Amino acid sequence: xxxxxxxxxxxxxxxxxxxxxxxxxxxxxxxxxxxxxxxxxxxxxxxxxxxxxxxxxxxxxxxxxxxxxxxxxxxxxxxxxxxxxxxxxxxxxxxxxxxxxxxxxxxxxxxxxx
Amino acid sequence: xxxxxxxxxxxxxxxxxxxxxxxxxxxxxxxxxxxxxxxxxxxxxxxxxxxxxxxxxxxxxxxxxxxxxxxxxxxxxxxxxxxxxxxxxxxxxxxxxxxxxxxxxxxxxxxxx
Numbered sequence: 001x002x003x004x005x006x007x008x009x010x011x012x013x014x015x016x017x018x019x020x021x022x023x024x025x026x027x028x029x030x031x032x033x034x035x036x037x038x039x040x041x042x043x044x045x046x047x048x049x050x051x052x053x054x055x056x057x058x059x060x061x062x063x064x065x066x067x068x069x070x071x072x073x074x075x076x077x078x079x080x081x082x083x084x085x086x087x088x089x090x091x092x093x094x095x096x097x098x099x100x101x102x103x104x105x106x107x108x109x110x111x112x113x114x
Numbered sequence: 115x116x117x118x119x120x121x122x123x124x125x126x127x128x129x130x131x132x133x134x135x136x137x138x139x140x141x142x143x144x145x146x147x148x149x150x151x152x153x154x155x156x157x158x159x160x161x162x163x164x165x166x167x168x169x170x171x172x173x174x175x176x177x178x179x180x181x182x183x184x185x186x187x188x189x190x191x192x193x194x195x196x197x198x199x200x201x202x203x204x205x206x207x208x209x210x211x212x213x214x215x216x217x218x219x220x221x222x223x224x225x226x227x
Contacts, residue, residue, distance in 0.1 A: 032214055043206060044157075044218040051214040090156060099210050101147055101159035101172070 002027045002093045006105035014113045019078040021108045023065075023091035026072065031093050033074040034102065035065055038088040047089075050074060061085070086112045116141060116211050118219035126225045127197055134193045135222045137207035142187035145210035148180070151221070152203045160205075163190050197226045 007022040025031055033050040048059025055067040065076045074091060088109050092102040117140040127133050137146065148160040161169040161182055169182040183191045194201050204221045211217050 034216075036218075043220040044208075046215060046217065049214060092157075099145055101162055102157070102208075102216060103159070104156045106156045 002031070002095060002103045004091050004093050004103055004105035006089075006091050006108050008108055009106065010109045010111060012111040012113060013081045015083055016080050019063075019076070019081045019085065019110065021076040021089050021091075021110065023074045023076065023105060024072050025074060025091070025093045027093055027095060029095045031095065033065075033067060034092040034094070035059065035063070035074075035076050036090045036092060038090065038107075040087070044090065047076070081110075081112050083112050083114065086110055116143070116209050116217040118207065118209060118217060120205075120207060120219040120222050122222060123220065124223040124225075126227060129198050129226055131197055132193055132195045133197065133224060134191050135205050135207075135224075137190045137192070137219055139188045139209050143209040143211065144187070146184065146190045147208045147210075147216065148182060148190075148192045149206045149208065149218075150203045151206065157206065160192070194224065197224075199226045202226045 003026045005024045035047040036044040038044050047063050048057045050057050050067045058064045063078045088107050090107045091105040094100045094102050119138045121136045146163045149157040151157045159172050160175045161171045163169045163182050163184040165184045165187050181193045202225050204223050206221045208216045208218045
């Protein structure tokens with residue numbers, strides 16, 4: 001069984017500040033981990049993925065995430081927030097990459113303060 | 115990346131009726147998935163649809179309520195049957211694009227009155 005916990009349903013940061021969105025996972029097998037972003041009234045867009053290669057993964061729009069097995073974490077960061085980053089962010093886990101259904105966390109709503 | 119379209123983009127339906135949602139991909143894919151996103155909630159996997167075989171449903175979802183078709187490698191439908199207000203959600207399809215990646219369609223926003 002797999003599960004994902006995202007700490008903080010809402011995170012508010014100032015424009016230009018560091019963005020940190022937390023994700024912890026539980027998996028009985030080596031996991032595949034994903035971050036997706038959902039802008040208002042849109043579908044999901046893949047930000048980045050971890051698939052057992054490099055533990056520090058770089059994605060689109062300046063986001064990156066680090067896989068830490070000892071902490072079962074896959075936190076998402078961005079050095080400097082931009083107003084356009086305001087959206088819902090979902091962490092997801094899979095045991096079979098894209099060939100298995102994804103288990104999603106509850107999501108974190110990122111608010112950017114001007 | 116995959117280009118995925120869904121029809122309809124949104125609909126308002128009466129309770130007791132059924133709605134069929136279509137998902138079209140611009141390339142052939144083996145695995146397609148259907149998810150539900152209830153208002154203010156995360157995504158939950160409904161079923162996995164492989165071409166040429168019966169869909170595999172997750173716990174809590176049954177074929178009578180959510181029949182799925184997968185007639186070819188670029189198309190799938192999900193029907194929401196005998197709808198009730200609790201079925202009001204966004205329904206999304208996704209595809210396994212290889213390289214350990216799933217891409218999602220834009221979603222179908224369903225409101226049941």
